[in-house]
Amino acid sequence: MKIEVKELSKKYRDKNALHQISFTLDEPKIYGLLGRNGAGKTTFMEILSGQILASSGEVLINGENPFDNQKLTQSICLIKEGQNFKKDLKVKHVLKIYSYFYPKWDEELAQELIREYNLNLHAKVKTLSKGMESALGIIVGLASKAPITVFDEPYIGLDAAARKKFYEILLEEYEAEKRTIIFSTHLIDEVSLLFEEVLIFQEGSLVLKEEAELLRNNTYAVSGTIEEVEAFIQDKEVIQKKQLAGMMTAYVYGEKQEAKNQGLNVEGIPIQDLMIYLTDRKGA
Numbered sequence: 001m002k003i004e005v006k007e008l009s010k011k012y013r014d015k016n017a018l019h020q021i022s023f024t025l026d027e028p029k030i031y032g033l034l035g036r037n038g039a040g041k042t043t044f045m046e047i048l049s050g051q052i053l054a055s056s057g058e059v060l061i062n063g064e065n066p067f068d069n070q071k072l073t074q075s076i077c078l079i080k081e082g083q084n085f086k087k088d089l090k091v092k093h094v095l096k097i098y099s100y101f102y103p104k105w106d107e108e109l110a111q112e113l114i115r116e117y118n119l120n121l122h123a124k125v126k127t128l129s130k131g132m133e134s135a136l137g138i139i140v141g142l143a144s145k146a147p148i149t150v151f152d153e154p155y156i157g158l159d160a161a162a163r164k165k166f167y168e169i170l171l172e173e174y175e176a177e178k179r180t181i182i183f184s185t186h187l188i189d190e191v192s193l194l195f196e197e198v199l200i201f202q203e204g205s206l207v208l209k210e211e212a213e214l215l216r217n218n219t220y221a222v223s224g225t226i227e228e229v230e231a232f233i234q235d236k237e238v239i240q241k242k243q244l245a246g247m248m249t250a251y252v253y254g255e256k257q258e259a260k261n262q263g264l265n266v267e268g269i270p271i272q273d274l275m276i277y278l279t280d281r282k283g284a
């Protein structure tokens with residue numbers, strides 16, 4: 001499904017949560033939506049999922065506005081950090097409700113994941129631990145098979161092994177049938193290899209939208225003496241530089257071969273660090 005975001009803004013009183021964001025997601029891919037606290041990620045995902053209205057601009061999904069549009073929202077599943085489900089429902093009732101709502105619901109997958117995460121179908125949501133409640137969210141998100149599945153920090157309380165399982169199944173499901181998955185997380189290094197494209201929000205604006213592989217290949221850390229590195233980066237696009245004891249490291253956009261040819265020390269930059277540098281850069 002094609003997602004078009006056109007000059008999208010959302011204002012809460014005098015706070016611009018989103019400010020004139022525009023971009024298009026044409027293809028089913030796994031998108032990483034990154035940014036510091038308060039950057040506007042959740043706000044965007046809620047507008048995309050038809051849960052709240054924009055102040056101005058619009059999000060169109062295959063040309064239609066998702067707000068108050070049940071036919072369209074059957075194709076979108078948003079799993080948030082918590083409070084996805086009514087506390088008094090039993091796990092089996094949650095699954096039933098979502099299975100009615102999502103036309104492509106995969107009951108077999110849901111049951112398999114219930115066993116995988118050791119959830120009790122008869123337990124009420126309010127009796128689940130934080131991690132178990134997150135597991136239920138993940139199960140619903142995956143089993144919905146919604147063509148647009150959005151995970152907003154979906155794993156509070158889940159331990160590392162359970163998160164790893166989630167990434168594995170997400171990837172398996174995605175490989176079996178491509179769909180648009182938008183994944184917002186602060187555990188970037190843990191999931192960055194899943195991302196095919198990365199979007200970075202900063203203070204309500206989109207500061208970067210790039211294929212993850214290009215980002216990995218076209219950014220690098222170059223280090224050497226201050227003189228060497230300063231000379232090298234003169235005509236380069238520098239994300240950040242730092243010095244220590246006569247040595248300098250600069251984070252640079254571009255082709256790394258040139259730096260290697262000059263005998264400088266070249267390394268990749270983890271996406272997590274890149275995000276920190278990019279969102280540090282004022283007016284990036």
Ligand SMILES: Nc1ncnc2c1ncn2[C@@H]1O[C@H](COP(=O)(O)OP(=O)(O)OP(=O)(O)O)[C@@H](O)[C@H]1O
Pocket residue numbers: 012015016017035036037038039040041042043044
């Ligand atoms: N319902 C609301 N009322 C008032 N302000 C809000 C509301 N929801 C969000 N905001 C503000 O809008 C801005 C963007 O918030 P949002 O939750 O979209 O950010 P985020 O990128 O998801 O942050 P985090 O990573 O902390 O979850 C923040 O300044 C936040 O305080």
